[in-house]
Amino acid sequence: MMIPSFLKAYELGQMNVGAAGSKILVVIQLSGGNDGLNTVIPFRNDIYYRERPSLAIAREKVLALNDEMGFNPALSPLKELYDEGLVRVINNVGYPNPDRSHFRSMDIWQTASSSDQYLQTGWVGRYMDAACSGAGGCAPHRAVEVDDTLSLSLKGNAVNGLALLNPKKLYNQTRGGMVKELAQTSSSKTPDNLGYLYKTLAETVSSAAYVYDQSAKSVHQTKGTYPAHELGKRLKTVSELIQSDTVTRVYYVSISGFDTHVNQAGQQERLLRQYAEAVKAFMDDMKATNRQDDVLVMTFSEFGRRVKQNASNGTDHGTANNVFLVGGGLSSSGHIYNQPPDLDNLEEGDLKFSVDFRSIYATLLADWLNADAQAILGNKFPKLDLWS
Template identity: 50%
Template sequence: MSSTRRDFIRTSALASSLLLVPKFLHALDRGPGLARLGDAPGARRLIVVQLSGGNDGLNMVIPYKNDLYYRARPTLGIRETDGILALEQDLGLHPALAGLKGLYDQGQLAILNSVGYPNPDRSHFRSMDIWQSGSGADQSVSTGWLGRYLDSACPACQQPYNALEIDDTLSLAMKGSTRKGLALKNAGKFHQLTQNRRLAQVSQHTAPGHHSQVDYLYKTLAETTSAADYLYRKSSGHHSAVAYPNSDFGKSLKTTAELISAGVESRVYYLALSGFDTHVRQREQQQRLFTDLGDGLAALAKDLQQHNQWENTLVLVFSEFGRRVQENASHGTDHGTANPVLLLGGKLRKKGVLNAAPDLANLDQGDLRHQVDFRSIYASILKDWLEADEAAILGTGFERLSGLV
């Protein structure tokens, strides 16, 4: 192999790490001038927020009228005197979630309690794979539910790309068999990476057609550069005036809003907020995390409202599992099972608390029993919001939640 070809393979690690799919980005060469997604009749987008680490849902959506909750959590239990934000059905939000309470009061928040799946797994990696793939606990699936949405719903898509993850790497959720999402922290840094002089030199001196691996990497690099140029061109000059939390999560939300307001044609955005593995000192950690989450999502809603993009946006918030009902000896909680899922948007068909609070008197070996299979939520979003074939993506047997979105 020539030194040029070896250099190309080494330096093309950038393109590979960005996890793009060839075929997907040829439309980028069409240049600017695309209509905004929100201007297309019936067009809708989905923003997924992943709470990584296993969020303790019982201290997020709190059954503050239930004595069993306080018996299980004599030190961790959040009390009315702490400033619980009252909802309905004797439930309340954690005091740090004032941003979400504001959206709830405006009819822009829906809460589904006790969401999970049969035979739950308490491993972070395995349970996250299950949620991201949309599979059962007894299955191993190498594609994600949103990746399969890209595969099935957009076989001849004319948009530049369909899905963006605001991160350095791409999650399983965004990987399909033939299409994948695109991972980037922000358009400016993404564009800067592709302007690397060494990459440009190798690209110019390596002609495709000689070696299948080199051909693939050459094509991927070319399409990565094209994608970066498009995103940079579309988003330049679009800077949000809304105040977001000064955190990685806040910056990711701001980037998402700026891309949307710039007219970038993505149907799916994927973000993560990490740190929810609260085995110790949970109270302090949740205070910080929930402030970031609530204030950040409230800022996103305000930002998109200002650009007339909130009504055609749905936000899904989930975590890979909840925590044990009983607090542990380290002022934290250990890995559990079912958990609340949140839906936010300017055009929710159902609002508020949508089902019964967790049954603390009927536990499964100390864990909550799930009331709702998470794949029923996915099926509802795919069919009723994204207008996709949910059975082709998830398989059969998952009844949609009527009128959810």
């Protein structure tokens, strides 16, 4: 098979990087706006109990993390990780002039834009763009979303990430119809839109084959046991790809259903339990394969919810929220990064943010992925002191 020259370049470029020992970021997106106040509960706060007469989690049920804050009981598997010193909670994460619409706020988180700015590329996509010019190479599989469609987060200018639910499914898609044969003709195409389509096709075929071969020749199945729900399956796929020593540096998964306007309690608990079970299984797996210090999981949602519950035993769209970091060799002291939300000091009933989410991105890009955060984010955001 003739390999187009631009593919050759990155296939060669990959040989020096990746593999065991390199740092990997896994992003878990909770879509719909997870209620942060019922996730990490300020269980000594009277305002919390006053504003949520039927939704507040009773003090005695909370899984205390310190004197003031504790996890929702559905997060007990995550509490185990916390007790092992693997979890870092960052409170009050948000951005100036918060937008309360799902799609817009998600846009902002995925593109790392300001609230009055519309970007067409995502922060992970621009991380890939930056890596394109360096030793990392330009292959789509440098960032993998375990899904059927690709999020804006993983779209760059020069390169897009790769969406796959599992390596075999994508591989089969590239074997169907005329896909493979057409991809082989890409080298003769021009840099116009036709050339772009063929280049994308060739990269897709090449990346699909790479990921499939890689997973086929090393680990077919992880030994770890995962819960049978969708997030469990997806993190299992992430684990298998990591264990296959692919050069993928960023994995992206999402779980939806957090838009709990009505009868929140059961719905949120079910989702939080799934989340915690899946992350626990994943970290146990990483531990068992000696990768727990190489892999860092970041979990976010597009916004938190209002402090005051609504009339339907639910909560409406809010602003600042907590972000979880798990693994990554974070120091074992000070699991909770900052102060709990200040419920005395709200803005029109919503939490005020104190940590810009782009500071978290900046920290992960610079200190974890060893990239130029300022170039990728388009601005300098103060880094958080996570590894000291």
